[in-house]
């Protein structure tokens with residue numbers, strides 16, 4: 733497989749075309765951003781940690797029968813993925829109150845939620861990715877009604893698998909963001925990444941943060957934390 737033209741450069745990854753029209757070559761970058769790019773830094777080593785963590789998690793999900801775009805890890809910072817038509821949605825699943833949920837609704841950070849709360853956000857940087865509901869998804873034709881049902885079911889199933897996995901790593905899976913896409917045959921698969929950039933991960937014993945909140949809030953170096961997540965994942 734050969735790498736061809738750069739198709740898209742985002743905040744955290746570069747997507748390249750390959751000689752197969754259905755396959756993309758992804759490079760994970762060392763750039764870290766927060767607040768929709770308002771805070772931006774290069775952090776040596778972040779790309780390879782997120783690539784390895786995402787690759788391992790997508791492999792674990794596959795073992796549990798959850799389809800994704802992931803084909804294989806190519807190098808420390810690169811993956812091959814199936815090209816899909818992305819839904820312009822960020823699907824957030826929350827098990828514990830934190831972040832914008834706590835801020836918007838006045839719920840104490842760390843409160844266990846009585847059921848997994850699912851939220852949709854419109855993926856549109858110019859609008860700062862606003863929270864939307866299912867009527868908005870329908871009105872803006874972001875996904876068909878049947879697709880929304882499938883996306884929600886998959887997101888909740890992924891949550892169950894990840895909750896168990898992170899518990900085995902002595903980590904509390906507080907919340908996370910997923911993105912989904914549609915393959916050329918119309919099936920819906922998990923895409924993008926699952927990493928400490930896109931999840932809130934708290935150590936079960938100490939409540940120490942092992943995720944991007946440490947960068948967002950200027951609390952220290954994220955590299956040893958992301959490395960700790962990878963080490964625990966490798967020990968499973």
Ligand code: ADP
Nearest residue numbers: 742743744745801813814815816818911923924
């Ligand atoms: P952003 O676009 O938010 O800055 P990234 O730097 O992570 O984020 O860029 C990756 C981009 O690739 C995202 O826009 C994401 O929606 C898109 N993407 C992820 N997986 C796939 C896929 N399998 N096929 C096509 N696009 C994808």
Ligand code: UDP
Nearest residue numbers: 824830831832833907908909929930931932
């Ligand atoms: N998240 C993400 N990308 C985004 C927004 C959120 O990966 O563009 C993740 C974030 O890491 C957290 C979850 O989604 O695990 C919920 O984020 P929240 O809405 O609380 O975001 P905040 O505004 O606090 O960053």
